Amino acid sequence: MRVLVVEDEPLLADAIAEWLRDETHAVDLAYDGEAALERVTVNDYDVVVLDRDLPAVHGDDVCRELVEAGSAARVLMLTAAAEITDRVTGLSLGADDYLTKPFAFPELAARVLALGRRSRPAAPPVLRRAGITLDPARREVFRDGRYVPLSKKEFAVLAELLRADGAVVSAERLLEKAWDEHADPFTGAVRLTILKLRRKLADPPVVETITGVGYRIS
Secondary structure, eight states, X not given: OEEEEEOSOHHHHHHHHHHHHHTTOEEEEESSHXXXXXXXXXXXXXXXXXXXXXXXXXXXXXXXXXXXXXXOOEEEEEESOOOHHHHHHHHHTTOSEEEESSOOHHHHHHHHHHHHHHTSSOOOSXXXXXXXXXXXXXXXXXXXXXXXXXXXXXXXXXXXXXXXXXXXXXXXXXXHHHSOTTOOTTSOHHHHHHHHHHHHHOSSOOEEEETTTEEEEO
């Protein structure tokens, strides 16, 4: 999934981003509300992890603008305030979930994954197609019962292809969902990842190239 982390404490922001990247998500960072609003107008995010107490533009205002703009991104609001009234206020602004600081990284990652499922058409928790089984929660992949070790990018690309349920996924879409905003679209990263994925999934081939359009699992 593509996640935007908005947090004005750089060390915490970087730690959240690193943890989520380890969970195979593509993560962009913004350290204030103004930068966050700029990024959401450019990139298609599944989840926005949003600190409420932000400089420049307050987190409440960021959340309000996302909702008013009709953004499909789900918002996980972070705050040091643990009072019920604070949580109610955040949720009433349009936040989808609320997590108080300090928090455990595994819980944050689990909440992000749950929100990500809600940001797109419903899909089963475990993805299956063409003899492939992918479990996002456990980060495990099997092909015809054989465990397939994948890199983070390979896992993310395969998950996106499986979620398409046989439809063609463009290279641009894969780049958007599996890489962050620093990815160079001209590096051939998607093509190289697809090649490695095919090699690891082994025969018979299941990842099909549709020339000039994209890729699909047939």
